[in-house]
Amino acid sequence: MSKPIVAVVGRPNVGKSTLVNRLAQTSDAIVHESRGVTRDRSYFDAEWNGRAFTLIDTGGIEPMKSDDVFSASIRDQALAGAEEADVILLVVDGSVGVTEEDESVARMIKRVRKPTFLLVNKLDNPAREDERLWEFYSLGIGDPVPISAVHGHGTGDLLDDVVALFPDDDGLEEVDDGSLSVAIIGRPNAGKSSLFNKIIGTERSIVSDVAGTTRDAIDTVVERDGRRYRLVDTAGIRKKSTVYENIEYYSMVRGLRAIDRADVALLVIDSSTGMTEQDQKVANLAIERGCALVILLNKWDLLPDDHAREHVMETVARRLTLAPWASYLRISALTGRSVEKIWKYIDAAAEARAAKVSTSSLNRLLTEMREFGHTVVDGKRRLRMHYVTQTGTKPPTFTFFVNHTDLVSDSYRRYVENRLRKAFGFEGTPIRLRFRSKDTKPKEE
Known part of the structure; x- marks a missing residue:
């Protein structure tokens, strides 16, 4: 009930x-x-x-x-x-x-x-x-x-x-319906509501060519092949400098809250303008909140030639330097081009986000990394990693036990993340790395 x-x-x-x-x-x-x-x-x-x-x-x-x-x-x-x-x-x-x-x-x-x-x-x-x-x-x-x-x-x-006035609640229980939460995010007027309606096959959101039409995040549950998806169409997220009305600011806050409860974020980009700095910031918001990320290059059919298409891909490569693992798909929400393929990308990203790696496999990789010899040295101190275990999922989180946590630099973090991704995949999802002193007792989350 x-x-x-x-x-x-x-x-x-x-x-x-x-x-x-x-x-x-x-x-x-x-x-x-x-x-x-x-x-x-x-x-x-x-x-x-x-x-x-x-x-x-x-x-x-x-x-x-x-x-x-x-x-x-x-x-x-x-x-x-x-x-x-x-x-x-x-x-x-x-x-x-x-x-x-x-x-x-x-x-x-x-x-x-x-x-x-x-x-x-x-x-x-x-x-x-x-x-x-x-x-x-x-x-x-x-x-x-x-x-x-x-x-x-x-x-x-x-x-x-x-x-x-409510009907009798006998047998009414609050249960997790097991649905996968998918937030459709991006700048205003990138085609999010059109995509939302194309996916669910009904006019659930008001679609208009006026930027900022969707001011609230709204949910619709869709079932496909026995799996339930909770789709959230969010208000376009604008630059703060262009939020002239307070209500647009509140819409942005609602969009961020939708990201907070999403498993997968679909970042819709207007291919006619390419991936902008604001698109990059929206992507970073999703990554910071632990969402899997799929980039949807919308309005791809409107690009006139190969030069224009190459330019769009160059903007994606330039803006996603910190998230080269994000998957992307060229679509047209208006004509329906490749929209059906989105489900496959959602499933793959969600699976990677929920992935678990055995402790033995992780420590075999750690042994290979030690043998490779790449580490951080500061005077007489040398960073040594003793043990690693996965301490969380959604997104995958790994805790490394080391001798000196203060020696772990940003570049070394990227090196470790790249080795993990090369060994175990994780395409479409961020991963979290934590470094603890070797005398800290490991704890599974």
Whole structure:
């Protein structure tokens, strides 16, 4: 049995994301005073009195005649979230009263025919909240519930009532579904959402040629050949100097959080511009967080000739000097070229990231390295490596026990990593090297 779903809906700027953050006890939902900040529907885990459920934060529903280029798509995404939910929370702004937009949204939600709570938000003074409630009865949703998402007034009683509507949870258990988490990352407008939709075969993300369209990270689970993949389409990660709106900064933070929980990162690069410095920084973010990495050279079909294609590959080689192990694939998210091959690359990178090497094999390699004689010398001190063992996976982590840890230079680390990769592979995944004093007792992680 899956967890119950609660959708938070309403017109723009009534405090939906603030309420989501309050109920989920998180700060992941983007909050900003601008209209239309939340565009796609986003999912958050929440729990109340031992009952786990999923919150959906939806975009602000605007009138049918809105001038906003995204309004129709946002409205469709919000209504899809409402259809998916077991309970709907319709949020209105108590500080301004009923608006035509509220009436329009209420009519749409009533057609969904799901249990709905009408939440009158921004009533920050409980002593005077009754003065503003009466007019909201006109929406025909039922008794208005006064709350303050900012201060938390009324949210506890609300959750009590919401949880009471959930189906019986007998036999409901939180289990790891074993899915492989794959984050689609990259600069804005590189084609991430187009690729995301091509992979899953549905318009799950809003696709537009306006950079920065995806402002939230959203998940979709796909099953192929008996294996489950959790795909995360993230907001484009911009240079800080070009983040003119605070909401773009928060989107970048959400993208980084998506990387934090990913097993494999698909870095989508716009081949028409090649791999840029910012692409390199995004790749480094994924590597630092231990993600396996696959480089997808998107829009490859748009390159006019061999010279242009060679230029792109030169930019990749130049920008990935610290990660030559990353695998790459030339694709077109628009036409579908080589998109099917992505799964093979994901599987291979994930397998390398989870790989385990026996201690005996590692120490045979260590013996060969000692016999080769390459080491570090500082005056009378010489670096000696006595023993190595694998102390972690995802990514593979190796601990070397040495006589002088301070002698381990960056160049020597690279030498050791290259020897490990030559001997055992690890294509597509970063590896971690740790050096400990020889009297430190080995401990398997």
